[in-house]
Amino acid sequence: MENKMSFAQFREIALKRRTVRDFKKDKVCFSDILECIELGIWAPTGSNLQRLRFSVVTDGDLIEKIKLYSPGLPKTTPAVLAIYSYEEEEYKNKFYEEIINCDIGLALQNICLGLYLKGYGSCIVKSFNQSMLDKLLHKENHKLRILLAWGRIEKFPLPPERKEIKTYLI
Template identity: 25%
Template sequence: MEFFEVINKRRSIRKFKPDPIPKEDILKILDAANWAPSALNLQPWEFLVVTGNKKNMLGSNYGKIVDHYTKDWDAAPDKAFMPRQEFIQFANIYGGAPAVIIVLVEAHKDPKYQKAFIESASAAMENMLLAATALGLGGCWMTGPLDDEQYLREVLSVPDDREIVAISPLGYPMLIPDARPRLDPDLTRKVRWLE
């Protein structure tokens, strides 16, 4: 796929085929993430590839988070990007994805460094999602599971000197949603030219 086609085809995937992902493809995706730009070239990211029982444990916990978070959605469906029960089902099994990728960074005491580390990890996350798209895979940038970060730390043995930045299920899409409209497609409100 051509570069701009990859960008335009990337979607947040929430339904996956159960097919396993070759380890070489996961490593290719994480290598793309590892080539992201980073503040001072410190490359502060780390990646956890979670499968099997640990993935199931994460899903069960995320399902509880979503169940609580969406308790009022039935009364206000205009707030929902998907039906409540469908969202809970997705969360419980991460959409059926065979793997979940967790992006970590070093926890730094200096807020300036910490902000730079999170921004750097965000660039790595974007590279990861674009690489997945280029290989016919999909993911979904998620922070919702961090609502119970302590549980994630315990299950994944994440030490206190690491911060969890984001999570993405990873797999072959069962369903690719239509593109959601851009809020300012002709960039007349989001771009200012200064001289």
């Protein structure tokens, strides 16, 4: 396997990407998010179940309705990626409930880094009224897990301070 990117290049990308909450009103490119979703589906999944499903929302009226039940969604959000898990009876136990959260995190990291490289900002949002959004964004045999606000960046935030690496080692 030959790496086209150095560790230093990847490190720079990972350290520069920030959570963005101020977006421009510009329209987003559907093909850009599809390419980033592809990065997400190539992330590892528990037991290789590949249960994540994605719905792209760019309709302004629907986004306004989502905001009513999602206080964490930035006010200027031009697009939302709703992430679901495919649900079958066999997946309704503690083990599968725990691993799906890992799957989501791994997929989101890839998607967010891809969006950043395409000039978009993103904000992961879990603060929403589950029952209301389940009704609004219902997909048969799927459970809404998390939202990703994304769009062109209006204001790029400064990074928060981090403690020294040794602080995190136990």
